[in-house]
Amino acid sequence: MKNSKRFLAMMTAGFLAITPMAATGLTAFADYTITVDNATAGYSYAAYQIFSGDLDGDVLSNIGWATGVNGSGLIAALQADTLLGSEFTSVSTPAAVAAKLVELNANTEKLVQFAKIAKNYVNSTASGTQNTQTGSTYPITVTNPGYYLIEETSVPTGATVSRYMLEVVKSTTVTPKRPSPTINKTITGGADSGKANNVSIGDAVTYNITSAVPDMTGYDKYFFVINDDMAAGLTFNNDVAITIGSTTLTSSQFEVQTDSTETDGHTFQIVFNDFYNTWKTHSGDTISVTYTATLNEDADRTTAGNLNTATLTYSNNPNVTSTGTNEPTPPGGETPGDPVGTTPASQTKTYTANIKLTKKDGSGNVLTGAKFRLSGGSENVVLVNGKAYQLDNTNGTYYKLKNGTFTTTEPSGDTSAYDATDKKYKIVENVSSSKTYSNICMDAYVQSDGTLEFGGLGAGTYTLSEIVTPGGYNSIPDMTIVINGTGNTFASPNWSATKDGTSVTMTDTATVAFDVINNAGSTLPxxxxxxxxxxxxxxxxxxxxxxxxxxxxxxxxxxxx
CATH class of the missing domain: 1.20.5 (Single alpha-helices involved in coiled-coils or other helix-helix interfaces)
Structure with a gap:
């Protein structure tokens, strides 16, 4: 009797302090209430009694197996377990099991393993259940004092499940602990705390994702998979580098999945191999992932920007026993029943701008036949009226026309409509940082409506030169256009621009738009x-x-x- 009292006193004071919950004793009465402190709706709880006994204040005496507990089966399972077997070799009674738990009160991993095993041998009918909140708690009523296992039987979709809670029950309050990993994606050097930036088409954007090694107590394997979804205007460069703490991971420690049959609908996934066995003792260490993507010819060139989204898929139920030492294929191909959750999305945006001119005469009438050249700034692959052309006399199939378009019709006979008959171009596709872009077409004629647009420009200073003037009109001097992109936020870009030092209002399509006036020459007397x-x-x-x-x-x- 003395040993039993000593066990429960220690269990109340010591064991409960290290399990994943907090306990507060309340006044005892005929029925006992286990109050689960949880302000979030959508949970359900059940309490299963392991030990029975007589409650006197904070002490439980005359310890025995609760009704329906398969005591012999529980002891056999404890003795056969790899982690706990040596601890329970000589036990044969519930009091001896309880005494051994006191010895393990500083070893959270072993106590959690005990709970996982015990759940399989308690009465399958719960002593009490609750799926309705009262205020910010879930009260569970039980009729007998004793030692209980409290389980979260259901949680909101994707939420992390708390580890089993072990409690000596008089009336008491428990708080579930469900540590869940988080993820944060930023752009290196970006504005708005790294959530936004602006670049030109052809520029690489460097991303950084940070997380931390989660507390994996209670797990025997652990999914840790980063999912990335890139807008069509971004091309992943497959150059992932990862550090955990001070350790740089080798290529054998993670896998980058890019095949659409393996990525569960994402642009790519980063799968950490054997995450549990490798990192279970590194809880809290910073995980840093970097990689780049190139803004390509399909970039959104409006104020909507080019979105990049990252989420983390992770194991979220420590009470499930898994087999094997390595994580299986990433979510979407996981073993049926493997419970996983997904973090909220962490997102960034990349913006790019445009210059659009309209050629007119002094009376406001549209002019054609003018040819302009854009230079300077940070342009790489500039879109001319929506497409990028590269001079390539070997592989090119397009010819530039004086009406501002390109044609695949080879010049013959009257070639007056052609800018040049000896220059061929090709359309630039699949822009990425691994390619070199030279001889990009940076000059073009205005279209039949007098307009000419250069698209996919980052912040910078540009020179616009008229290199062919419509017949009968005076040439104009070069124009200096400055595009500023400081102060961009994830919600919206903060573009501003000047032309020859005068402010120009940018349109909702992130375009610096202005008229270029040519005055007619004079017929002198x-x-x-x-x-x-x-x-x-x-x-x-x-x-x-x-x-x-x-x-x-x-x-x-x-x-x-």
């Missing part, structure tokens, strides 16, 4: 033209008069003869 004509007329008359006079004189002389 030719002074003295009238006098020359009169001279020739008078001269002609004088000559004619002289001829008439000469002929008349000859006739008169003839008549006299």
């Amino acid at each position: 030719t002074t003295g033209g009238i006098g020359t004509k009169l001279f020739y007329i008078i001269g002609g008359l004088l000559v004619a008069g002289s001829v008439v006079l000469l002929v008349t004189k000859k006739r008169m002389k003839t008549n006299e003869d």
Whole structure:
């Protein structure tokens, strides 16, 4: 009796302090209430009695197996367990099991393993259940004092399940502990706490994901899979680097899945191999993942931006016994029944801008036939009226026309519509940082509506030059356009722009839009033209008069003869 009292006193004071909950004794009465402190709706709980006994204050005496407990089966399972077998070799009674638990009160891992095994040998009918909140708690009523296992029997979709809670029951309050990993994605060097940036098409964006090694107590394997979803305007460069704490992971410690048949609908997944066995003793260590993506020709060039989303899929039920020492294929191909949860999304945005000019005459009429060149800034692969063209006389199939378009029709006969007959271009596709982009077409004619757009530009200073002026119009000087992108946020970009030092309002499509005016040349008067004509007329008359006079004189002389 003395040993039993000593066991329960120690269990109340010591064991409960290290299991994943907090306990507060309340006044005892005929029925006992286990109050689960949880302010979140959508949970259900059940309490299963392991030990019975007599309650006197904080002490439980006359310890025995609770009704329905398979005591001999529980002891046999404890003795056969790899982790606990040596601890329970000589026990044969419930009091001896209880005494051994006191010895293990500082070993959370072993106590959690005891609970996982005990759950399989208690009465399958719970002593009390609760699935309805009262305020911010879930009260479970039981009729007998004793030692109970409290289980979260259901949780909201994707939520982490608390480890089994072990409690000496008089009326008491327990708080579930369900440590869940988190994830945060940022852009290196980005604004808005790394949540937004701006670049040109062809630029690489560097991403960083941070998390921490979770508390894996109670698990025997653990999923840890990063899911990444990139907008169509971003191309993953498959250059993942990972550190955990001060350790740089080798390629054998993780796998990057890019095949659509393996990624569960994501752009790619990063699967950590044998995560549990490798990192279970590193709880709290920082996980840092870096990789890049290139803004490509399909980039969203409006204020909506190019979204990148990361989530983390992780094991979320420590009470499930798994087999094997390595994690199986990532979620979507996991072993049936493997419970996993997913973190809330962590997102970033990358913006890019455009320059659009409209060619007009001094009266506001649209002009065609003008050709412009864009230079400077941070351009790599500039879209001309929505596409990027690269000079390639070997593989190119397109010819540039003076109406601002490109054609695959080879020049023959009248070639006046062609910018050049000896230059061929190809459309730039699948932009990535692994490719080199030279001879990108940075000059083009305005279209039939007088417009010309250069797209996919990051912040920078650009020079726009008119290199072909419409016939009959005066050429114009070069224009300097400055695009500023400081202060971008995830919610929206913060573009501003100037043209030759004067502010230009950017449109909702992230476009610097302005008119370029060409004035017609003048037909100058030719002074003295009238006098020359009169001279020739008078001269002609004088000559004619002289001829008439000469002929008349000859006739008169003839008549006299």
